[in-house]
Amino acid sequence: MHFKVRAAAKEDCKDISRMIMELAVYENMPDQVKTSHEDLERDGFSPNPFYECLIAEVPDEHKTKDGYTVVGYALYFYTYSTWKGRSVYMEDLYVMPDFRGKGIGTGLMAKVAQVGVEKQCVRLQLSVLDWNKPSLDFYIAKGAEDLTAKEGWHFLRFHGQTLDTLAKEAPKD
Amino acid sequence: MIDFKIRKAESKDVPDILRLIKELAKYEDMEDQVILTEKDLLEDGFGDHPFYHCIVAEVPSEKQSNNGPVVIGFAMYYFTYDPWIGKLLYLEDFFVMEEYRGFGIGSEILKLLSHTAVKTRCSSMHFIVAEGNQASIEFYKRRGAADLSLEEGWRLFKIDKSSLLKMSSGPEE
Numbered sequence: 001m002h003f004k005v006r007a008a009a010k011e012d013c014k015d016i017s018r019m020i021m022e023l024a025v026y027e028n029m030p031d032q033v034k035t036s037h038e039d040l041e042r043d044g045f046s047p048n049p050f051y052e053c054l055i056a057e058v059p060d061e062h063k064t065k066d067g068y069t070v071v072g073y074a075l076y077f078y079t080y081s082t083w084k085g086r087s088v089y090m091e092d093l094y095v096m097p098d099f100r101g102k103g104i105g106t107g108l109m110a111k112v113a114q115v116g117v118e119k120q121c122v123r124l125q126l127s128v129l130d131w132n133k134p135s136l137d138f139y140i141a142k143g144a145e146d147l148t149a150k151e152g153w154h155f156l157r158f159h160g161q162t163l164d165t166l167a168k169e170a171p172k173d
Numbered sequence: 174m175i176d177f178k179i180r181k182a183e184s185k186d187v188p189d190i191l192r193l194i195k196e197l198a199k200y201e202d203m204e205d206q207v208i209l210t211e212k213d214l215l216e217d218g219f220g221d222h223p224f225y226h227c228i229v230a231e232v233p234s235e236k237q238s239n240n241g242p243v244v245i246g247f248a249m250y251y252f253t254y255d256p257w258i259g260k261l262l263y264l265e266d267f268f269v270m271e272e273y274r275g276f277g278i279g280s281e282i283l284k285l286l287s288h289t290a291v292k293t294r295c296s297s298m299h300f301i302v303a304e305g306n307q308a309s310i311e312f313y314k315r316r317g318a319a320d321l322s323l324e325e326g327w328r329l330f331k332i333d334k335s336s337l338l339k340m341s342s343g344p345e346e
Binding site: 016035044077091109163 | 194197198203206207208209213217224225249251252253254255256257258259260263265266283284287288290291292295296297298299300301302303304305310313316317318319320321322323325326327328329330331332333334335336337338339340341
């Protein structure tokens with residue numbers, strides 16, 4: 001199947017928002033999605049964007065039963081390692097179920113890798129849920145190493161109330 | 174009690190920041206993995222497109238010396254994006270020199286970072302910790318941090334430059 005990978009434009013945010021929800025459903029966490037397509041527009045397409053996004057689209061003759069031609073996306077941003085310097089972090093990679101197995105996921109990820117190399121990034125990082133075997137296999141086949149298994153890294157966060165509590169005790173400006 | 178001050182890092186702090194990065198890497202038994210130089214830090218943090226933000230903690234120097242304050246701790250962070258909840262503050266490195274621990278400097282840094290997160294409309298502050306680093310895990314958990322690797326099963330993966338190059342030069346569709 002022919003497909004095209006291109007940089008997302010502001011107008012694509014409705015499609016991206018739709019697919020974000022589809023990915024959340026796949027990960028069994030749909031009630032955790034709080035962003036709207038307006039948030040995505042503001043945060044990705046203002047002078048200081050917080051993420052970049054690539055989308056995969058198919059020609060009209062292959063559109064979905066609901067009429068969508070945008071069938072996949074990769075959302076990423078730049079991070080920094082104090083050991084190695086510039087890195088790229090791929091936050092989301094998603095292809096609609098009916099369009100899997102056609103190289104679209106590989107195509108999206110290859111483009112993220114290309115962007116990363118052009119920006120002199122030394123590595124790409126991502127995270128995967130431990131039960132998500134198809135994704136684990138996909139990334140490992142591309143050379144990904146599990147740093148949680150190998151080096152014991154765990155993700156931690158301060159969220160909502162715990163963040164506010166800490167913030168209230170900060171020294172005044 | 175000791176007298177200390179926390180402030181935004183300036184370009185003149187780069188040599189001290191690199192010194193502390195190496196001390197933190199040594200604490201994590203990974204000193205030989207730091208390949209970043211002062212030139213990289215300067216360009217990447219204080220150039221046209223900063224990849225990171227940094228705050229430093231300093232103490233007054235010895236009364237008998239003529240030197241200015243001494244930098245004894247730092248935190249490096251940047252902004253990332255979660256498509257479900259929007260902007261996040263990501264804490265990349267956080268370190269206080271051993272002889273200055275136990276005085277509340279780390280606590281104050283964390284509170285200031287939390288305040289920055291809330292002020293800049295971030296929903297959450299994320300970071301990673303090695304599971305062997307019990308002292309740090311306890312420090313964060315005491316203040317309300319949740320371990321997403323344990324609670325939700327997230328695993329961190331990396332893909333190195335050689336694999337990125339291989340991916341990005343793959344066949345085009």
